Amino acid sequence: MNFKDFFNKFLLREDSIENIEMKGDWNTPQQYGWSKVDTGILKSARGLERIKTKWKLDQPVDVYLVKGKDVRKFFELGEVSYEFITNKMGLDILPNSDHITVIYTQNTGEEKIPATPWTLAHRLGHALARKDGIGGKNDLYENIRNSVNRLFNEVSKNVYGVDIKDDYLGYTNPEKYKRNRKIKKELGHSLGTFKSARDRNLREDFEFVNEIIAQYIITGKIKLNRELPKILPTSYAWGKASGLYKRNLSESQKEDMKYYIENSESELEYAVDDALNNAIGSIFVM
Numbered sequence: 001m002n003f004k005d006f007f008n009k010f011l012l013r014e015d016s017i018e019n020i021e022m023k024g025d026w027n028t029p030q031q032y033g034w035s036k037v038d039t040g041i042l043k044s045a046r047g048l049e050r051i052k053t054k055w056k057l058d059q060p061v062d063v064y065l066v067k068g069k070d071v072r073k074f075f076e077l078g079e080v081s082y083e084f085i086t087n088k089m090g091l092d093i094l095p096n097s098d099h100i101t102v103i104y105t106q107n108t109g110e111e112k113i114p115a116t117p118w119t120l121a122h123r124l125g126h127a128l129a130r131k132d133g134i135g136g137k138n139d140l141y142e143n144i145r146n147s148v149n150r151l152f153n154e155v156s157k158n159v160y161g162v163d164i165k166d167d168y169l170g171y172t173n174p175e176k177y178k179r180n181r182k183i184k185k186e187l188g189h190s191l192g193t194f195k196s197a198r199d200r201n202l203r204e205d206f207e208f209v210n211e212i213i214a215q216y217i218i219t220g221k222i223k224l225n226r227e228l229p230k231i232l233p234t235s236y237a238w239g240k241a242s243g244l245y246k247r248n249l250s251e252s253q254k255e256d257m258k259y260y261i262e263n264s265e266s267e268l269e270y271a272v273d274d275a276l277n278n279a280i281g282s283i284f285v286m
């Protein structure tokens with residue numbers, strides 16, 4: 001990163017949420033998909049301000065938190081059109097075509113965690129993956145996923161001696177597919193430096209992708225662990241972990257792996273940045 005990039009990223013731009021607004025029925029006792037904790041966070045004096053200052057991405061974003069009986073039916077759709085939010089959802093939101101527009105209609109995601117700045121960033125990750133409620137439509141999100149899969153496979157193969165490339169195994173070899181996903185999830189726990197990785201609490205292997213997107217949005221970078229555990233625990237019996245054992249690597253192999261992981265960080269940062277750049281002018285419903 002040169003000085004100009006550094007200046008823009010960390011000194012000039014304090015945050016990049018341009019506008020954060022609560023819309024709809026926030027004063028009714030009905031929850032409509034937002035927990036009491038969510039409402040508490042969002043309605044507290046500094047709630048919105050906190051989210052605003054915690055998001056450190058370069059791209060300008062407008063965030064809308066909408067609560068309502070009818071609007072909650074529209075969730076986890078990903079990218080949608082202006083006609084959709086206006087005619088189908090009945091919202092009076094005028095998106096800025098120079099910004100990313102994110103509309104949260106509830107917070108009942110699989111993880112059931114409160115609407116913190118991190119959770120909302122994680123859910124933007126999910127939103128980037130989808131179009132009109134269908135997954136895997138965004139090529140740039142797929143790029144991030146592919147980079148993660150390459151990283152997982154390189155580490156698994158070189159450090160633990162197991163090849164987990166499994167493009168179509170789900171159909172042809174479901175047992176091996178299941179095993180590979182378990183290995184990926186543990187690799188996510190070992191490589192990730194965010195809370196859910198430290199707590200070994202990723203819901204599924206692919207959540208690693210949304211967590212690094214959140215890490216990038218909140219910290220402006222992606223940080224991976226260089227040190228990998230002696231045993232990659234893929235099962236537990238009576239409290240004892242068993243799984244894949246680290247191979248004996250030569251000093252130069254260790255150096256190569258460190259270098260590979262370091263490179264992956266930049267590769268992932270570029271990929272996430274690309275996906276966010278491409279999201280400018282788009283509207284997302286989560």
Ligand SMILES: [Zn+2]
Nearest residue numbers: 111126207210
């Ligand atoms: Zn998730």
